[in-house]
Amino acid sequence: MPVRLLITCCLAGLLAACKLMPKEEDKKEEKKASDKYAGIPGRKWWKEAVVYQVYPRSFKDSDGDGVGDLKGILSKLDYIKSLGVDVVWLNPIFASPNDDNGYDISDYEGIMTAFGTMADFDALLKGMHERGIKLVLDLVANHSSDEHNWFKQSRASRNNPYRHYYHWWPAEKGKPDPRFSFFDVDGSAWKYDSTTKSYYLHYFGRKQPDLNWENPVVRTEIFNMMNFWFKKGVDGFRMDVIPFISKDTSFPTLPARYHGDFVRYYANGPHLHEYLQQMNKEALRNYDIMTVAEGIGVTPATAHDFVDEDRNELQMLYHFDGVGLGYLPGQFKQVDPKGYSLVAFKEIYSRWDSTFAQKGWGTIYLGNHDQPRMVTRWGNDAPAFREPSSKMLTTFLLSMRATPYYYFGDELGMSNIKFDSIQEYRDIETLNMYRKIKKEGGDLVYFLKGQQISARDNGRTPFQWDSTEHAGFTSGMPWLKLHPGYKTVNVAAEEKDPASVLNYFKKMVRLRKSNPVLVYGKYQLIDKDNPSVYAYARTLGNEQWVIVLNFTSLGQYYTPGLPLKQGEKRMVQMGNYSSYAPGTMLPEGNLLLKPYEALIYKMIK
Ligand code: NOJ
Numbered sequence: 001m002p003v004r005l006l007i008t009c010c011l012a013g014l015l016a017a018c019k020l021m022p023k024e025e026d027k028k029e030e031k032k033a034s035d036k037y038a039g040i041p042g043r044k045w046w047k048e049a050v051v052y053q054v055y056p057r058s059f060k061d062s063d064g065d066g067v068g069d070l071k072g073i074l075s076k077l078d079y080i081k082s083l084g085v086d087v088v089w090l091n092p093i094f095a096s097p098n099d100d101n102g103y104d105i106s107d108y109e110g111i112m113t114a115f116g117t118m119a120d121f122d123a124l125l126k127g128m129h130e131r132g133i134k135l136v137l138d139l140v141a142n143h144s145s146d147e148h149n150w151f152k153q154s155r156a157s158r159n160n161p162y163r164h165y166y167h168w169w170p171a172e173k174g175k176p177d178p179r180f181s182f183f184d185v186d187g188s189a190w191k192y193d194s195t196t197k198s199y200y201l202h203y204f205g206r207k208q209p210d211l212n213w214e215n216p217v218v219r220t221e222i223f224n225m226m227n228f229w230f231k232k233g234v235d236g237f238r239m240d241v242i243p244f245i246s247k248d249t250s251f252p253t254l255p256a257r258y259h260g261d262f263v264r265y266y267a268n269g270p271h272l273h274e275y276l277q278q279m280n281k282e283a284l285r286n287y288d289i290m291t292v293a294e295g296i297g298v299t300p301a302t303a304h305d306f307v308d309e310d311r312n313e314l315q316m317l318y319h320f321d322g323v324g325l326g327y328l329p330g331q332f333k334q335v336d337p338k339g340y341s342l343v344a345f346k347e348i349y350s351r352w353d354s355t356f357a358q359k360g361w362g363t364i365y366l367g368n369h370d371q372p373r374m375v376t377r378w379g380n381d382a383p384a385f386r387e388p389s390s391k392m393l394t395t396f397l398l399s400m401r402a403t404p405y406y407y408f409g410d411e412l413g414m415s416n417i418k419f420d421s422i423q424e425y426r427d428i429e430t431l432n433m434y435r436k437i438k439k440e441g442g443d444l445v446y447f448l449k450g451q452q453i454s455a456r457d458n459g460r461t462p463f464q465w466d467s468t469e470h471a472g473f474t475s476g477m478p479w480l481k482l483h484p485g486y487k488t489v490n491v492a493a494e495e496k497d498p499a500s501v502l503n504y505f506k507k508m509v510r511l512r513k514s515n516p517v518l519v520y521g522k523y524q525l526i527d528k529d530n531p532s533v534y535a536y537a538r539t540l541g542n543e544q545w546v547i548v549l550n551f552t553s554l555g556q557y558y559t560p561g562l563p564l565k566q567g568e569k570r571m572v573q574m575g576n577y578s579s580y581a582p583g584t585m586l587p588e589g590n591l592l593l594k595p596y597e598a599l600i601y602k603m604i605k
Contacts, residue, residue, distance in 0.1 A: 033514035040520055040540075046236075046290035046315060047361050048519050049086035050398070050509050051136070051405045055369045056093055056115055057101060058462045059408060061474035068462070068473070070111070070120040074127050079491065081131045083411065084509040087290070088128065089136040089238050091369055093121070097147050099207040100183065100428050101369075101460075102138075103240060104145035108225045125233055134235035136290060141222045142244045143208040150221075151209050158196050164215045167201035167249065177253045179203070180262060183428045185435045201251075203244060203266065205428055213245045213275055223282040230283065236290035239314070243297055246272035263297025273305055276313040285312065292363060292405075293317035300355040307360045316403060318363045321348045323371055332433060332447070333454035335377070342551050346525060346534050353401055353523045362402035366393055366410075372458040373416045374407070379596065381415035385553055388596040391504045391576035392549050395598035398508040399538065399547045401523045406505075409463055412494055413501035416458035417483045422448065426480050427457045466492035504576060511574055511600070517543045526561030533558050533593065544603045545573065550593040558591045567605055574600040 037043065060072030070093065080088060092102030095110035102112060111118055128135050144151060153162035158170075169176040169190065176199055181189035183205040190199040191206050201210045211218050226237065246269030254265050284291060293306055295317035306317050325348060326340030327333060349364070356362040367374035375381050379389025390413035397404045419425055422434050422444075430451055437447050452458075457480060464486040465472030471486035483489070494500035512518045521538035526546070533556055534549045550556050560570070570586040576598045580586060586601055593599070 029514065036514070037516050040516055043520075044315075044361075046087070047403060048513070048516075049134070049290075049403055050084070050512065051087040051089055051403060052080060052083060052085040053089045053091070053368055053405055053407045054080075055091050055408060055460055057091075057479065058460055058473070060463065060465070061476065061478075064474060064476040065114065066474050066476040066479045067114045069114065070116040070124050074120070074124045077124075077127045077131055077133070080133060082506070084506055084513065085133070085406070087134045087136055087235065089292075089405065090138065092138045092140055094140075097145055097207065099145070099205050103140050104143070104147075104205065104208045105140055106145040106147040107149075108144075109228055122232070129233065134290075136236040136238055136292075137229060137234055138240060139226065139237040139242075140240040141211065142241045143202065143204060143210045146207045146209055150211075154209075155193055155195055155200070158198070164212055165218050166209050167212050167247075168196070169199040169201070169251070171197045171199065175199075177251055179251070179254075179266070181205075183208070183432050185432050185439070187436055203241075205432070210244070210247075212249075214249055214271070219275060219278060220282075223279060226279070226283040227286075230287045230289065234289070236292075239291065239293045241267075241296055242276075242293045242314075243267040243272060243295065246270060246275055267297055268302070273311070273313060276306070277311070280312045280314075284314075291315050292403075295319050300351060303355055304360055307356075309360075316361055316363050318365060318405065319352060321352065322364075323366070326377075327454075332450070334446075334450040335453045340378075342531055342534060343529060345551075346528060349400065350523070350525045350528070350536075356402070357522070363405055364397055364400045364402040365405040365407070366397060367407035367459055368405065369407070369459055370456050371407075372454055372456070373414055374410050375413055376416035376418075376453065376458065380553055382553075385596055386413055386415060387501055388576055388594070388598075390501045392551070392596045392598040394501070394505050394508050395547065395574070395576065395600065396534070396549055398512045399518050399545075399600060401519070401521065401538070404512075407459065409459075409461075411502050411505040412464060412489050412491065414461070414464065414483060414489060415485065416452065417461050417481065418452040419455070419457065419481070420448075424481055425451070425455065425457050427455065427460070430455045430457060464490040466490050499578075508574065515545075515573075516540060517545050521545065532556050535561050537562060546570070546601055546603065548591070548593065548597075548599045548601075550595065550597045553595045555595065556593045558593050559589075560586075560591065562603070564588065564603075569604050570601040571604045572599065572601050574598075 057068045059068040060076050061068050062071035062075060093112055093115050094105045095107035096102045096105050096112050111121055125135055150162050150165045153160050154166045176190050179189035180187055181202055189201055189203050191202060192199050202208050203210055213219060244267040248269055291314040293314050298317055298319055303317060305311060306314050325344060326336050328336050352362055366378050374393050375386055375390045379393050397406060425431055437444055461480055461483045462473040462478045467487045467490055470478055471482050471490055494502035517538050517540040521540035524537045526535040526537060532552045534551055536547055538545045546562060572580045572582050572584050572586060574582060577594050580599060
């Protein structure tokens with residue numbers, strides 16, 4: 001081989017290896033940060049982690065079919081690494097007919113054809129682990145797809161060995177007591193099946209029959225499947241609607257107004273914790289993994305039963321109190337035009353902080369695949385405010401005492417697409433609710449207006465890599481329309497701009513991870529009745545930091561809630577405007593906060 005070619009090859013190999021190897025300065029920074037954590041009690045890697053959620057359908061398409069896939073994610077691992085996050089949570093990637101974008105699984109140990117193969121999965125897991133990133137999968141075990149072999153068998157005859165894998169109600173007993181289904185055109189969770197003259201239960205779509213956890217064989221199947229993924233090296237599970245797995249299977253008549261409290265009657269059945277303890281024993285406890293429950297209907301009073309260490313069940317859960325704020329009561333996801341109350345918002349997040357102040361550990365999120373874009377719902381997506389309010393919300397998420405679950409695209413400041421017509425939607429929830437309202441002669445214009453703010457598809461539009469056609473997401477036709485803002489809101493542009501939302505996110509991740517006060521520090525709400533500014537202190541040992549967030553589009557005079565003690569000063573650590581640079585001291589009197597300004601400062605002597 002000619003010498004020049006040899007040198008080039010060696011250099012290329014070296015460069016590739018360097019990409020994976022932490023740089024000297026990075027190592028020094030990591031060491032400094034880890035020294036700061038020494039001696040903190042109750043430390044766990046999943047408490048210190050920043051979780052980045054990737055919706056695989058919309059992240060990166062490698063083969064031009066318009067659908068994101070595993071090879072696509074693999075090709076972007078260096079981007080994920082560059083964010084500084086520790087864990088990736090992937091929405092379901094298992095074989096599925098896709099009635100609910102993978103939340104309807106037809107083979108728990110197979111990969112969805114559109115996403116790739118098991119070999120692609122193995123390569124992805126390896127690539128993540130090589131970069132020090134952990135991978136958490138989605139466990140969808142309350143229901144399967146009706147195309148799963150278990151259900152095909154189950155519906156074939158009343159004597160089939162799989163019959164009791166699902167909940168059946170024989171027609172000769174009369175019509176079962178009504179149950180509500182989230183995604184059914186008629187709103188009914190019982191579907192009549194003529195083959196065996198029985199009804200089956202489906203809390204979600206008709207193609208998502210509920211599994212019967214009362215049957216011990218079903219539980220064993222699920223635990224075996226979990227072990228299958230753990231043995232591959234997967235680092236944990238996010239557990240879909242897990243409180244639903246145990247139900248009152250006598251299906252009694254419900255009180256007339258049960259809708260206000262469906263979780264009480266539909267979920268949290270008598271054996272829920274027994275099943276979770278069994279799951280822990282049969283699968284979870286054997287691995288160094290993390291678990292997080294989708295805690296639908298879980299309250300501060302019931303949360304400890306799921307996550308306290310001595311319960312031997314799960315580690316974390318996420319609640320719905322925060323994301324449920326600001327909707328009009330009794331209406332389907334219609335946001336109150338008057339907006340939401342910041343005082344109520346603070347009350348919710350403070351209550352959940354105090355829930356876990358002594359025991360257990362919390363989570364925090366403002367966006368995910370079931371939510372609209374956080375900047376539209378909780379900030380302000382008008383051109384003048386999209387960037388500062390995205391950064392302000394990022395500051396909030398990364399400075400609370402709870403593991404942050406950060407949704408892909410929010411780091412770019414992606415906002416709701418706000419579709420004009422039903423034809424543009426792909427989500428079973430919006431489509432079937434539309435059909436239901438239409439059948440009932442309801443107000444479709446009002447419904448569609450509401451969906452522009454709250455529909456799940458707003459958070460599912462393809463990721464924006466660059467300003468080329470289809471934002472570099474695919475060379476084909478994207479499965480869901482791209483947000484037209486991609487020409488300027490994209491990775492390529494934001495990587496180059498030091499003041500971008502993306503670079504702000506990276507800085508906030510670094511700040512959190514290198515300062516344990518932001519992870520473990522005690523949280524104290526300041527000025528709880530201020531309707532415009534959310535301020536709180538975080539204290540660890542003799543270190544105290546204060547976070548001040550202006551949640552409005554107006555300037556605000558703010559009198560710092562914690563008065564300065566003799567000789568004390570406020571040293572800026574982070575801010576989303578250039579007015580206060582890190583390291584500078586704040587003036588002693590009032591602060592004039594700009595619209596959606598976020599400031600973090602440290603009290604120093
Ligand atoms: C909750 C999931 O997050 C959502 O996307 C899904 O539609 C339902 N569970 C049903 O699995």
